[in-house]
Amino acid sequence: MSQLDELRQIIVGDNTEQLSALKDRIESVEERTRDVSEVLAPAIDATMRRDDSLIQALSDPVSESLKRAIRIEPDAYAEILYPAIAPSIRTAIAQAISSMLATINKTIESATTVGGLKARFKSIRTGVPYAELLLRQSLLFRVEHLYLIDRDSGLLIGECGAEDQGLMDSDAVSAMFSAIQSFVQDSFSGREDDRLTDFKVGEHTIWIAHGPNAMLACVILGDPPAALKIRLYETLESIRIRYAEQLQHYDGDASQFARLDDYMQPMLQSQLREEELPEEKPKLQMGPLLVYLVIAAALGYLIFQALDRESKLSTLHRYFDEAPGVVVTKANWQDGKIVVEGLLDPDATLPFKTLSAHGIEQEKLQLNLTPFRSLETEMELRRFEKELDPPEGTILSVENGVLNLSGRASVIWLLRHDERLRQLQADRRLGLSNLFATDGSLNSYLATTLNIPAGPGRSEALAKLSQTPWVEISFTEILRDLLRSNRR
């Protein structure tokens, strides 16, 4: 035993055995492991209670080892984690699908409407793919809820919107809007007319239109176009006009606001169409335009008709006046017919052909014409032609407005019409000073009827008669002359 060992024994006593046992314990790995395992759990507990240094120390190795473990055995971990994460995945997917369905529904809806056609056209015009346009349009915004709120009390007067918005009690929402209003007013300016009009909550935009007694709050999903705000104010305005009295004295009894829905509902239905609104606004509305067109057409037709009737009357006047033997004293339209009053010579021919060429049909005419004899030369001429049937060699003519029958006619004809001719001449209706008898007929008349034998007397008489207009011929005188010359 060394001196040192002796000294140690003197100081610490005889515990060499204990020491060597300790030494063994420290040097043996198994012993040490057992020792640490005994204190590990309480030690972790203690450090955790003290501070988070252990967590910090462990976080990196733990996450590293987890990563490695998952990489090696992903299935096992997925199985373990599944019950924990599946529900949340499910709800997330359900949400995504339901919103996608809403979009698809809307897309299909608009694809089959006028809006869809418009979009198609716009797509051609702008070159933006049709589907993209539709989606954009469909996703743009949706009016979800409208609240008509009493301005003073914040009490809800009426509301309208989809049921399943998951919003809280409408009365509370309504009061909240009003409270926010007061809060903002109080915090910012304290002035009554400084109002909160727009705000956003997540994906929702809330617009509030203010009237003197009520405000109309509109909850919109997405980005609404500015034109919608005009609609909102118009809606409030029409409500204000319709329910002026009730709004002023609202005391929480909404039953006085019957049919309020009629005013609010259109806002909800407007939805996607609104996007087109700003473009459409300045355009002339189709409805009124049609009415204007119809009115213009009707007016035009009336004017045309009046003009047409007038022009037909004047056409009728013109041609009737030109026609001989017709005197029109009055002509006007009655029940779609032209009633003509005046005088008509039975010998006159009415110019029906000409009139029908001007669109005036014969059956359109109602003639109330009194028969009369027209002394117009034209008429006389026609009448005489008909009555006398002037033989060849004679001519009926008008000279200086006077009718003349001139030429040479057979004695037989002359005798047959003798009385009438003389009467006409006496009436100054017919000039006969150039009407002679033909030589041949005179000769045979002298020979056969008057039994004047041939001879110088007859030749003389014939020569004289031939130069004498018929009406001036006096056969008695001729016979007397003949007798006188025979006696000689």
Added chain:
Amino acid sequence: MQKRKICMVGDFAVGKTSLTQRFVNNSFSEKYLTTIGVKIDNVVVDDTKLIIWDVAGRDSLSPINTNYLSGAAGIVMVADGTRPETVESLHTLAEMVVEKIGQVPCVVAINKYDHNAFKLDDEQQNKLTSQGWDIFKTSALTGDKVPELFQVLNNAIGAVTSVGEEA
């Protein structure tokens, strides 16, 4: 359904929110979460829907925002029975209310009646009753006199409006 706006007013931490929650949800919390701005709840009493505006309490730093009061059909004024100064301030509160919205039916709750520090001397009580107010010694914790508080206020409002209609 007939609706009425009711406002809870009073100094901070007197128990406005607690009284409202006791009445509406029949619940109570020891925790004090001061109300900021206003909190709105509603409850149906006798076929009438009361929209209760639980307004933030008043203190020396923030006077109540009287804008919240407009259109109220009735007022619940709340004081804390363990803090006499909150009872005193009811009078100035009442003035503010009248100035903002005129005379409306009003009830007074002296709250925390369950608390052993609760104390309301005769002088204080007389001063309150002389204003014509109905006084309730309430406890949001036990629910004592809470339904009565709102019931009486609702009846008072009903009486006022039916008188108004007859006139």
